[in-house]
Amino acid sequence: MKAQSIIALKFLIVMIILTGLLYPVVMTDIAQLTYPSKSNGSLILKNGKIIGSELIGQKFDSSVYFWSRPSIIGYNPVPSGASNYGPTSDTLKKLVESRRESFAGNNSITDISTIPKEMVFASASGLDPHISPEAALIQVDRISEARKFNTNQKDKLFEIIRELTEAPQFFFLGQERVNVLMLNIEIDKIDENN
Amino acid sequence: MNDAIQLIIFLLVLIAIAPLIGKFMAKVFMGENHIMKPVFGWLEKMIYRLTGIDSNEECNWTTYLFGVLLFNLYGIVFLFLLQMLQAFLPLNNENLPNVSWHLSINTAVSFVTNTNWQSYSGENTMSYLVQMLGLTVQNFVSAGTGISVAIALIRGLTRKTADSLGSFWVDLTRSVIYVLLPLAIVLTFLLVGQGAIQTFSHSIKATTLQGTEQIIPLGPAASQIAIKQLGTNGGGFFGANSAHPFENPTPFSNFLEMLALIIISAGLVFTYGHYARSKRQAWAIFLTMFILLAIGLGVSLWSEYSHNTVLNISGNMEGKETRFGIANSVLFSVITTVTSCGAVNAMHDSLSPLSGMVSMFNIMLGEIIFGGVGSGLYGIIIFILLTVFIAGLMVGRTPEFLGKKVEAFEMKMTILAILAPSIVIKLFTAIACSVPAGLATLTNAGPHGFSEILYAFSSAGGNNGSAFGALGTNNIFYNMMLASGMIIGRFGIIVPVMAIAGSMAKKRITPESSGTFRTDNWLFVMMLISIILIVGGLTFFPAMVLGPIVEHFLMNLGVGF
Numbered sequence: 001m002k003a004q005s006i007i008a009l010k011f012l013i014v015m016i017i018l019t020g021l022l023y024p025v026v027m028t029d030i031a032q033l034t035y036p037s038k039s040n041g042s043l044i045l046k047n048g049k050i051i052g053s054e055l056i057g058q059k060f061d062s063s064v065y066f067w068s069r070p071s072i073i074g075y076n077p078v079p080s081g082a083s084n085y086g087p088t089s090d091t092l093k094k095l096v097e098s099r100r101e102s103f104a105g106n107n108s109i110t111d112i113s114t115i116p117k118e119m120v121f122a123s124a125s126g127l128d129p130h131i132s133p134e135a136a137l138i139q140v141d142r143i144s145e146a147r148k149f150n151t152n153q154k155d156k157l158f159e160i161i162r163e164l165t166e167a168p169q170f171f172f173l174g175q176e177r178v179n180v181l182m183l184n185i186e187i188d189k190i191d192e193n194n
Numbered sequence: 195m196n197d198a199i200q201l202i203i204f205l206l207v208l209i210a211i212a213p214l215i216g217k218f219m220a221k222v223f224m225g226e227n228h229i230m231k232p233v234f235g236w237l238e239k240m241i242y243r244l245t246g247i248d249s250n251e252e253c254n255w256t257t258y259l260f261g262v263l264l265f266n267l268y269g270i271v272f273l274f275l276l277q278m279l280q281a282f283l284p285l286n287n288e289n290l291p292n293v294s295w296h297l298s299i300n301t302a303v304s305f306v307t308n309t310n311w312q313s314y315s316g317e318n319t320m321s322y323l324v325q326m327l328g329l330t331v332q333n334f335v336s337a338g339t340g341i342s343v344a345i346a347l348i349r350g351l352t353r354k355t356a357d358s359l360g361s362f363w364v365d366l367t368r369s370v371i372y373v374l375l376p377l378a379i380v381l382t383f384l385l386v387g388q389g390a391i392q393t394f395s396h397s398i399k400a401t402t403l404q405g406t407e408q409i410i411p412l413g414p415a416a417s418q419i420a421i422k423q424l425g426t427n428g429g430g431f432f433g434a435n436s437a438h439p440f441e442n443p444t445p446f447s448n449f450l451e452m453l454a455l456i457i458i459s460a461g462l463v464f465t466y467g468h469y470a471r472s473k474r475q476a477w478a479i480f481l482t483m484f485i486l487l488a489i490g491l492g493v494s495l496w497s498e499y500s501h502n503t504v505l506n507i508s509g510n511m512e513g514k515e516t517r518f519g520i521a522n523s524v525l526f527s528v529i530t531t532v533t534s535c536g537a538v539n540a541m542h543d544s545l546s547p548l549s550g551m552v553s554m555f556n557i558m559l560g561e562i563i564f565g566g567v568g569s570g571l572y573g574i575i576i577f578i579l580l581t582v583f584i585a586g587l588m589v590g591r592t593p594e595f596l597g598k599k600v601e602a603f604e605m606k607m608t609i610l611a612i613l614a615p616s617i618v619i620k621l622f623t624a625i626a627c628s629v630p631a632g633l634a635t636l637t638n639a640g641p642h643g644f645s646e647i648l649y650a651f652s653s654a655g656g657n658n659g660s661a662f663g664a665l666g667t668n669n670i671f672y673n674m675m676l677a678s679g680m681i682i683g684r685f686g687i688i689v690p691v692m693a694i695a696g697s698m699a700k701k702r703i704t705p706e707s708s709g710t711f712r713t714d715n716w717l718f719v720m721m722l723i724s725i726i727l728i729v730g731g732l733t734f735f736p737a738m739v740l741g742p743i744v745e746h747f748l749m750n751l752g753v754g755f
Contacts, residue, residue: 006246008261012265016272016327020328024417027392028414031416038387038388043410049401052402056408056440058403082434082437084638084662085664087547088745124515125434128515130515170446172199173445173448175517
């Protein structure tokens, strides 16, 4: 019994060193060497300043940008989280109705059934960086108007959406999607270039 | 169409890989040569030397069990102290305060019992040091403990008139360094390649395109995510768990994480087959699990795509991520609850009533549909013993399993193991529903509120760790109730299982005759499925009616709360 208790203690210490210290430290070294950008959070720099991460969604509510999904944490990542409203929640029902109305109003949509689902429901992480290509296309008119784009520039917008749309991975995994932050970085470039 | 292809490919890959991993693990625990021996063989020897373990010494069931309990107790104490003192320790980049005593107890118990219930969000509660030295370590060794107990039970069932069940320390060492560690290293690397983070840097202050400030938390996440999936632990580095883009950045990382969290449990079924020298036995168990998984998945998908009259939408996206979509979210929710993982890539609280019910029911059945690593296998063997016993009663013969007689002592232990988690689920839910402290932190009203409490205690009793997250559990009442539930749900099964292993090992193996009730054919598979569903159904159906089922019908009538 006494021998067992000493073995148990020693064993715990060895495991702490092996799996708690060596494993994460060595994996960090390997990750930093092989994927320096990804392992550090896929950060995006603009004029030498960090403007965010490609993987972490940002809040966009200005009419000159593509909007991201509703987020219960307002895209403030500490801590991440979801609404956890149940499927029969009246609070959720009211929220969805008001989001539908405001999205339809702002984007001059007459048939609310055409609003993509993800634009009226909050994501699981509160940091979802993506929307569907449909949700991007439906916002093009509003953005062009707000930015006073000519038809050339508006065509450019469609082109950007097409280019940035990610197909399902390996043709079958996941959903077609487009990264909102990357879209918005590109629109700013249209303004600067023309 | 695309959705169907994803599901089918996932299931096919599972069926293809599980037997291979199972064979590999059999070699590991039988002490034969295998591909990882040249790689980590030196490490195994070094661990034995450092800890003073005699790798040839085997022990009986009480000594084995004593080792398990003692090692887990040390783990709880260490993890508790680590959290209570994190403010004074290094690698606390964000200057987080010490964790409260009740949250420390809850988290320590939660990670040691392989549950990984989290009453906190990692990014604003736990320092990098706690995440590594505390949580990551327990992710490895709690999984290793489960595997070791399962292997000991298998030895008990397959050895002839033996006293010894092997050595806990040797089994634990081998499960960590040959099975969990190599897979975790590969998975970490693949996840980082998809965009999961792995760094010791401070959090970053970014100025967003719209000009506001956004704090981006970082950390050594990928290494912890890899093992929390592989060891069916499920405790996320971040609060949003596998829904967080840094934990699960792409559909491919999602595919890998789903595969990782079921593959060892599925493989162990075939490991058992090798020990029992019968592939048919293994396939019979695998089929039983697979059929139950498929039924749950079907119901859950149907329910999630059906129309929600309250919200006036079919297939809602609340609590789901765009990159995964609905099908992958539902698949993940089913896979993570049939196994005892509990990681989530979508919020179970926001699933449709019957999808939420499937997740809950998977846990309530006792985490035996693949189940936790190790715990799934010893859990289903408990149900097999019950089935054999009932079949024996029907034909009036002494029940036998693998040629060994199943007698009164084994049946008593079997019943104990089946009752332990059920008592937690029903009794603790009843207590929580009848005291103010249990109802104070409820967010959703109506039947869904009841489901939240029921889910919490199912998750604790079944050592799953997923949650209907709206229930606030970071308070003394829930932290302590759930911690007790997790201990009963874990050790209330391990103790009787080890007792069964010990008493079965001593028995003789009688040769098969024409009167033997076979445990490797379709009749047995159907019998086993029926027993599992009847026991689970009778125990939990009344509670289900009060929660998800009534919510489903009210939803169809358009009644919200």
